[in-house]
Amino acid sequence: MTFCTKKIRLFFVLCAFVFFTKLQAQKVGSPLGGLITNIESAVTKEDNPKKKDTLELKKRLAFLKESSDKKNNILYHALLANGYSVFFDRINRKSEYYYLKSIEEAKKSNDLSLKIWTQINYSKYLYFYCQIDKLLPIVLKTMEESNQIDASEMILPAETFQFFGWIMLTVEDSSAISFLKKSMQYIQESSPESASVLNAIGNCYFKNKDFTNAMLYFDKSEAMALKIKDTIRYAKVLGDKALVYDEKGEVNTALHLLKQDIAYSQKFKNEKNEMYASILLAKILLKLNNKNEAEKILERAEEIAGTKSYYRSSLKEIIELKLLLLNGANVQKELILRRQLKQLDEYLLKTNGNAVLKRSNWLIQKKKYESETKEIRLQLEQGERIRNIGILILISTILSSGVAYTFLAKRLEAKAEKFEEYESDRLAFEEKLKNASSNMNSYAENLQSKEKQIAILEDELEEIKSSAAKHIDEEKDKLREMLSSHLMTDENWSAFKQEFIKQHSSFYNTIMENFPELKESNLKIIMLQKLNLNNYEMSNLLGVTVDAVKKSKQRLKKKLGDKYDLLFEMIDYNS
Incomplete structure (x- = not known):
């Protein structure tokens, strides 16, 4: 990796760190963590309309009240409020007091998941007793807050989204279906809750005059209800x-x-x-x-x-x-x-007459408009931040490019000198190859020397591949041309084969006589093996991978069968 590339990458990392740190600072921290399961368990356990004894309830919840954890105290107030609601079966002062106390304490705890749940808990009470006017501002606020937290960090997310869906269905808002379908992601498939939500979705479609989808979901709910009895x-x-x-x-x-x-x-x-x-x-x-x-x-x-x-x-x-x-x-x-x-x-x-419902629907539309306006404003502000970061990156890139250009110019100059040396060596080597004596041992030494130079050239290629500069493309082309000149091309093979037959005519004739099925590609491997070249050396001379050489030998062994061992005995014997 070049010095320039490292600098640019470092700059991007720093910018991203600053940008996302600022964004994260605007979000609410992680809430209950491991306590969520315990809270959900306690809430579910007390969700029983038949338990009307408030004194017994206080005894059951005493462990929450006496806990040193303030979150347990909040849960105590919320569940006690539910207990009084069941006992009185109407709007009552005691429930009001404990609901509001739980919400207030949840706000102080800075725990968004707990705050959302206490507000939902209170909202269900208002909904059940038809206090729509009082209920709606709380629900709309809670909906907005629920967008600031991941559903996995919420307390009873299924019930939360389900409740949002019921409210929107009551005031005939189109978002009801999306809330109800979202709740299905967190509900056990075969359960009363699942049957209830499917039924509610059917009612949404019915109110929209979509009778086909309404009947589809009613049928699903009916099937589920029958399944779970x-x-x-x-x-x-x-x-x-x-x-x-x-x-x-x-x-x-x-x-x-x-x-x-x-x-x-x-x-x-x-x-x-x-x-x-x-x-x-x-x-x-x-x-x-x-x-x-x-x-x-x-x-x-x-x-x-x-x-x-x-x-x-x-x-x-x-x-x-x-x-x-x-x-x-x-x-x-x-x-x-x-x-x-x-x-x-x-x-x-x-409470919940038509006038209230119409007023509630108007309030929802107004809130939606405000939310959309706020989102657009945030997008514009974010766009401005991104633009400023872009300007900084551009300036940094220009400065870094100047440094990189100077660095690369010096490097290119050094590379040019190396290429002159390689080219001189290549020409000298080719001359040496043409004037080689008929001695096959000398020819083999030349081939091995050639393989070493190929390895050097390949190492240089790998180094140059890591450079991102366009100027290096020309260097790559030159190196590839030089490398290809050292490969065992058809022309080089023909010369090599003739020379091999001269020096090892007896071996060659014996091979051809006993193994007439050999092809030209097989002969290449056999002749190079005869010269004691290993797989790596063969791969470089033939311009293929080591695996390709191994596979060629495997195919040769498969073709010859039992005669394969005989072939290599002949190679070793005549060496």
Whole structure:
């Protein structure tokens, strides 16, 4: 490697080091490392809606609270907040306090993975209790932060991306599908989570009116649910497939699937899913003017909707359907229903009504625009940095080139003197070869001397190959020309063969008589072997590799078989 090349490489390395060090400084450091698995295990263990005893929960989590590691304390607050959420089954002050405390402490820890998880943990609570307005700013911020960390360093990445997908699906944003598909990379293939995500992707396509892909993913989710015997998921998929059949006008199929959905939900006491399926069934029955059955279905759905405050959005749908059923037939009942509807509208205006969803969607689009603008600005700044580095490299290259030119000029001058010496030696050697006596031993010595000079020339070629300068190409051509003049060309071989026959006519005749199958290429090897040249010397004279010489001998042995040993006995005997 030339001095110039080394300098340029060193300069590039230094520039790259400075540039990437600055970029790295802008990123957040590695978070939990080995603790991630422990945290995920603790979170999964406590993810059970049936555990409503908060005193028992505190005992189970005591080891986290008493730990000297602040990250365990953060986990304690977050899991305790979840416990109070299950206990109260509604928005409550205790959960709020511990959720916010866990987020605040996570921020202080400078651990981005923990910060993201505490925010997601709180966001799920808000989502479950329909606090969309309060939820969305936190989720958007968390999405932005998740781009600053590798998924392998996140706590429960599958749940994180899955949750992002649910939120975007709720507010009807197109990014939902990409988030849900991303979550599939971190989910066990045959699992309830996998069936759930496949179902959610199907719902995304359904909302986009892509019924073909919607049915494709519903079928996948159904197959998965049956495989792992997840009956509740199977029931939900049946209800979702009913929507597609209803859109296609296949009403009877839709009715059959919804009734199956309701039956499974009742059997396994999943009231939430029963309520959703009942509302969908009532809508189709109303279109068919089957008012009596629709009324019965809605009564049961309303009974379920009245049990939870976060079912009020569904309760609003039920009341609207009941008003359609009445159609002015009972003014007093209609008045009561409209009062209920007004109260629900006022409540939903602050939680997850249509107005909130539209406002949320607008907020997402605004955030996307801001993110794109920020990305463009960063790209421009990065382009400016790269331009400045390019100018420095150009200046350095010009200076280095000046030094390199002086160095190469001196080297070329020295090389020119060497070439004159080589050329003189070559001409003298050729003259010597032409005037060689008929003595074959002298001829063999000349060949061996020739091989040594070839080796010297090859070493010089290797040295010159390492140079990147274009000026050296001319030198390479000269050396190749000189090297080729020393090879055993057809013309040289013919002269060599005639001289060999003169000195070893008896050997030659015996060989030709006993081995008529030999070819000219075989004779070359045999004659050079007779002169005691080794494989390396033969390869240089013949202009081939050592391996090629070995293979030639192997082919000769294969051709002659048992006669091969006889051949070499004759060579040794006549030496």
